[in-house]
Amino acid sequence: MRERVKLDPVSLTSGAVIAALGALVLLDSSGGLDVSLGWMAVALTGAAGLILIVSGLAGERDGRSG
């Protein structure tokens, strides 16, 4: 019988967020978009915040189930 693999929401969210940040850097570097430092700071802190929130929620859920 095949073992059911558990989906890790933290890795999934972090991967999506980091890929989105990479896309933003790509657009800015290739000249497709001119992102100011202020907006980049907003994007970076927002990304870090989202990762921390998901990590916190996942940790809480693991704590309850574990």
Next chain:
Amino acid sequence: MNDETPTIDDPGSERPDSAEPKRQAGRPPRRLLRSSSDRVLVGVAGGLGRYFRVDPVIIRIGFGISILFGGIGALAYLLLAIFVPTDGEPDRAQRLGGRLSSLGFWRGAGMVALAALALAGLFGLAGGAAFAVALGWGVLVAIGVIAIGAVLGLTALRGGARWLIAPAVALALGAGVAAASDLDFRGGIGKREYRPLSVRAIPAEGYRLGIGSLDVDLRKLGWGKRRVVRVRVELGAGQADVYVPSRVCVTGPTHVGAGESQVAGERNDGLDVDHSAGTGVRSTPRLEIDANVQLGQLRVINSDTARIDDPDYGPGPMHEDAAPQRAAEARACANG
């Protein structure tokens, strides 16, 4: 028996005339513990406030202020969080402290050193990514960040790879900051000084430097009475100083990605500092400047006496008053 328990608990030692020890007998021993009820992060300030009988808000403010002075408060907070137990259920910080204590001093110190090394590695990754972007490899770095993000997302289906999050965030952070601030280190590194004697000696593409100190002294230029000179200055990171005679009116846009701009006595700092000097002014002699410093300081100095080899010259809180430069600029731009 607990060492800190008052000896008055011993029934044999109690005397009828000792009223003060009787009162103390009911109190729990005074011990520094993190607070589980009055907490914002892990209850360090709440515990300290209770121990020293001070409002925890004052301690929180103290920690906040101390972070601004070299971060010693953050280190103290971290150590207290790990090594001071909580008065409630053992939390993650306490379990970490227990684990470190059980390792012994040298192993614990080794673990701390490893953590510091890992942190330095993350800073190195962020700096390396920023440097690569500034050298013109932004697209490659961005594709790398996207690829790491995709790999991380895919590993989620197989249990995840959370260890990859911190290095990936460090890479994205360095690349993002460098790309957004348009860091460009391709103009070389070092110190450059230019003292053109004629307008023709000023390069059409302007003066450019990647990292370092860029000084452009236009005071020996033959300005004449009606001369208008256009100069472009581009600096990736460092300090750019443009010197003009006090009788020259300075106009034109300047931009500092992150840092400070001091244009003719006007001082602005922060992120994306845009300044436009003397919009619409047609006075002569006039310098029409177009300056862009991505990270650092830009100064346009209206002074006949400022020395180019004096790095401390100029307006600012620590140096000369900006008022004489503002006055010189106002006079120069008012005289048509």
